[in-house]
Amino acid sequence: MDSFARLPEECISIVLSFTSPMDAARFSIISHGFKSASDSDNVWNRFLPPDYQQIISTSVSPVRYATKKHLYFHLCYSPILLHGGNTSFSLDRRNGKKCYMLGARELLLSWRGCWSWTPHPQSRFSEVAQLKCPGSIHIRGKIKTQTLSSNTAYAAYLVFRLAERFNGLESSRTVIRFVYPQLENSVILTVEGTEKLESEGTGKIAQVRGDGWMEIEMGKFYNREEDNREVEAWLIEINNPGVKSGLIVEGIEFRPV
Structure with missing residues (x-):
């Protein structure tokens, strides 16, 4: 030395x-x-x-x-805010790989009239989405693979909170897929008690993040250098037609694993 x-x-x-x-x-x-x-x-x-x-x-x-x-x-x-303040960018401190979070305003939400938009003191974005809706839930975020770091394994995470009272969120399915050619990877998420979200596919339970929000892994994918397509992360709930409420969505984050 x-x-x-x-x-x-x-x-x-x-x-x-x-x-x-x-x-x-x-x-x-x-x-x-x-x-x-x-x-x-x-x-x-x-x-x-x-x-x-x-x-x-x-x-x-x-x-x-x-x-x-x-x-x-x-x-x-x-993290810095891009795209009019609706997307955040940061680096993984271990290796400098890119991390992106799509804020709620960048997501495709089913029945937009069933979501209320409100500021949240602990959010990096100006608004978050809170659910109060009869019918199905679809939450979709998509990002171009060329935006991410190449030759890197990524996971998508739903970043959320559950209000003190929530209803109709007992089970949802998440899907990670490349738009073309299609490649799907799905898990089932179940809610058990206040702020406990668990994946039946991975056995993972929602964790508290350093910024005070909760997150749960929605699925993984590998971003190859030659990839030039879009990857989508979906949360889908179609089995319970009743009123759903209490889910507060900050966004979907794509970051290295």
Whole structure:
């Protein structure tokens, strides 16, 4: 390690750029020489997505940063809003892969008149959707695969809350599919008690996120480099025709697994 530390800073930076963001951050605490090399823009530019400049240029608010390392962690912990404020973008802090959340306004909701639009103090978006509807539920979010990081396994997550009183949400089916050619992957979601949503297909239970919302995995897919199509995430409930209420939807998030 001592011999490695005596290398020119530029050489250390090149070596660190082939590690991971978390490894580079750890090296910065070893010594002053390592800190200077691991904090360099050359290292962190490699960890940022190739099209990061184009992405942040479309942010609804200016994205200010002093260094590429600062920008990297800013995008990890402070998602930026795109597309008129209805989509958020962030990075997976482990590897710099892209994460997108489609806000409720970007989703296709069945019976739009049965959804009320309201601000929520803990939402990153200006409005969330709350359900009060007789009949079936369809919630669909879709994203172009070229928008996501290539050669990466992704999952879609429903980001939601359940109001203190909810009704008619006992069982729903989720589907992940590529629009063309079709490839479907489905699971069954069941609600058991307040804010307990469970997937019969994966055995996973809804979890509390760091931002205070709940999420549950809707399904997974692999985004290959040569893919150029759309992927859809659906939540469907058609078996219970009664009144449904209490589901508060913030959005659907696509992020690496």
